[in-house]
Amino acid sequence: AYLYVKEPSKVPRDDCSLLPDHHYWIKSKRIVTPDGIICGAVGVKGKFITSVVTENDWRGASKGEQVIDYGEAVVMPGLVDVHAHLDDPGRADWEGFPSGTKAAAAGGITTLIDMPLNSDPSTTSTETLELKIKAAEKNIYVDVGFWGGLVPGNAFNSSTLEALLEAGVLGLKSFMCPSGIDDFPMTNADHIKEGLSVLAKYRRPLLVHAELQLDSGSHLDLNTEDARSYSTYLKTRPPAWEEAAIRELLTVTKDTRIGGSAEGAHLHIVHLSDASSSLDLIKEAKVNGDSLSVETCPHYLAFTAEEIQDGDTRFKCAPPIRDAPNREKLWEALMDGHIDMLSSDHSPTVPELKLLGEGNFLRAWGGISGLQFVLPVTWSYGKKYGVTLEQLALWWSERPAKIAGLKLKGAIASGNLADIVVWDPSAEFDLSDEYPVYIKHPSISAYMGKRLAGKVFATFVGGNLVYKEGKHAPTACGVQILAKR
Numbered sequence: 421a422y423l424y425v426k427e428p429s430k431v432p433r434d435d436c437s438l439l440p441d442h443h444y445w446i447k448s449k450r451i452v453t454p455d456g457i458i459c460g461a462v463g464v465k466g467k468f469i470t471s472v473v474t475e476n477d478w479r480g481a482s483k484g485e486q487v488i489d490y491g492e493a494v495v496m497p498g499l500v501d502v503h504a505h506l507d508d509p510g511r512a513d514w515e516g517f518p519s520g521t522k523a524a525a526a527g528g529i530t531t532l533i534d535m536p537l538n539s540d541p542s543t544t545s546t547e548t549l550e551l552k553i554k555a556a557e558k559n560i561y562v563d564v565g566f567w568g569g570l571v572p573g574n575a576f577n578s579s580t581l582e583a584l585l586e587a588g589v590l591g592l593k594s595f596m597c598p599s600g601i602d603d604f605p606m607t608n609a610d611h612i613k614e615g616l617s618v619l620a621k622y623r624r625p626l627l628v629h630a631e632l633q634l635d636s637g638s639h640l641d642l643n644t645e646d647a648r649s650y651s652t653y654l655k656t657r658p659p660a661w662e663e664a665a666i667r668e669l670l671t672v673t674k675d676t677r678i679g680g681s682a683e684g685a686h687l688h689i690v691h692l693s694d695a696s697s698s699l700d701l702i703k704e705a706k707v708n709g710d711s712l713s714v715e716t717c718p719h720y721l722a723f724t725a726e727e728i729q730d731g732d733t734r735f736k737c738a739p740p741i742r743d744a745p746n747r748e749k750l751w752e753a754l755m756d757g758h759i760d761m762l763s764s765d766h767s768p769t770v771p772e773l774k775l776l777g778e779g780n781f782l783r784a785w786g787g788i789s790g791l792q793f794v795l796p797v798t799w800s801y802g803k804k805y806g807v808t809l810e811q812l813a814l815w816w817s818e819r820p821a822k823i824a825g826l827k828l829k830g831a832i833a834s835g836n837l838a839d840i841v842v843w844d845p846s847a848e849f850d851l852s853d854e855y856p857v858y859i860k861h862p863s864i865s866a867y868m869g870k871r872l873a874g875k876v877f878a879t880f881v882g883g884n885l886v887y888k889e890g891k892h893a894p895t896a897c898g899v900q901i902l903a904k905r
């Protein structure tokens with residue numbers, strides 16, 4: 421897919437960046453490139469990276485070129501978050517484009533792909549995509565693309581789906597269980613099969629929330645179970661739900677094999693939590709040649725069911741955070757390459773709907789709020805497993821950029837867009853109430869109160885320094901990324 425970008429009109433460029441220069445060099449002893457970590461310099465001209473050189477090969481700055489020396493700080497490709505719900509338009513009181521993309525910039529995320537649900541209306545047609553585009557106009561501090569929704573109402577209507585894809589969504593997203601959003605009903609394998617055959621023509625992916633409601637859980641007497649206890653919620657969504665959904669999905673991902681009826685389409689399973697049977701099924705399908713990938717999220721890697729306190733609904737999400745042995749297996753799968761990448765699944769709401777006072781896990785809104793902290797969380801919790809900087813770049817930039825079809829993003833390489841995060845892996849900080857948090861409702865974030873390592877110093881998007889040490893560029897100059905055939 422080719423891309424075109426919709427840039428905000430009539431903004432003086434200097435308002436877009438905290439750096440007045442358009443030609444500059446970023447120097448560091450630790451630059452993470454596709455060829456390894458180098459000590460050297462990254463040349464930027466306008467929007468693009470024009471050279472990546474080692475210290476020895478660097479000829480220095482020409483006249484008029486600025487040099488920013490970050491010393492030992494890590495210079496890495498900006499993060500690409502392919503799974504975030506910014507809820508704008510319609511539920512901007514839950515998050516919104518301005519707050520969500522400011523949080524992204526502060527967290528080193530330079531591109532974010534917005535989910536088609538939780539905004540009102542959901543993005544399931546060209547008309548509703550138009551509303552997204554209008555809402556994002558002049559309101560985004562990082563680059564933003566959009567997923568469209570695959571729902572029963574459009575799945576058998578290939579002209580509606582094609583129109584939505586022609587209008588620029590980067591791919592489609594669907595649910596195999598109720599989404600909690602009225603205008604985003606769930607799809608079954610027949611809908612998904614239809615969706616994949618349309619997507620094949622466009623070579624764009626389908627992202628699926630893979631949980632299938634089974635009877636398990638229904639034998640629970642929810643009147644006698646303690647709804648404030650996390651274990652009650654956990655019992656209502658067992659790993660068997662993920663496994664059943666994935667088993668069903670694999671009956672249609674066969675079509676994506678070379679020579680299959682949906683060759684060219686790709687299926688991406690979002691937010692895997694079950695690291696046992698579900699993961700085994702995915703591994704097997706990959707071996708068989710299905711075009712399939714899978715992500716997990718920092719909250720499944722950071723937390724365990726055992727440590728979630730009664731009533732602390734900040735930790736409610738679907739699929740649920742499971743037990744400690746499962747978390748170990750998730751890390752193992754990630755380190756072994758069986759889980760392809762990471763995403764935030766930032767899914768906030770208003771504090772009232774999290775029911776923090778009442779603490780009812782069965783009635784509270786499900787969704788983890790943590791967009792701004794995904795880099796330090798992955799790093800802090802991953803250190804004991806030996807996570808490397810190269811792996812962070814692979815899971816958070818290179819692979820997500822590829823899924824979204826973003827050819828000029830995801831790596832520090834000459835010719836790519838200058839999307840860069842500069843951060844200090846050893847700097848620790850407490851996520852206390854004083855910490856500058858830009859998501860709209862910090863109180864519902866599962867990460868508040870934690871001590872993390874990995875502080876973001878600076879974030880560049882398309883050559884603009886959009887965030888620097890607690891400060892954002894004055895104007896929101898992120899571009900909208902739309903796919904084009």
Ligand SMILES: NC(=O)NC(NC(N)=O)C(=O)[O-]
Nearest residue numbers: 505599600737738767786787
């Ligand atoms: N409607 C939602 O945002 N749901 C989300 N909620 C979670 N993950 O708890 C999701 O991604 O499924």
Ligand SMILES: [Zn+2]
Nearest residue numbers: 629690691738
């Ligand atoms: Zn989901």
Ligand SMILES: [Zn+2]
Nearest residue numbers: 503535765767
């Ligand atoms: Zn989600």
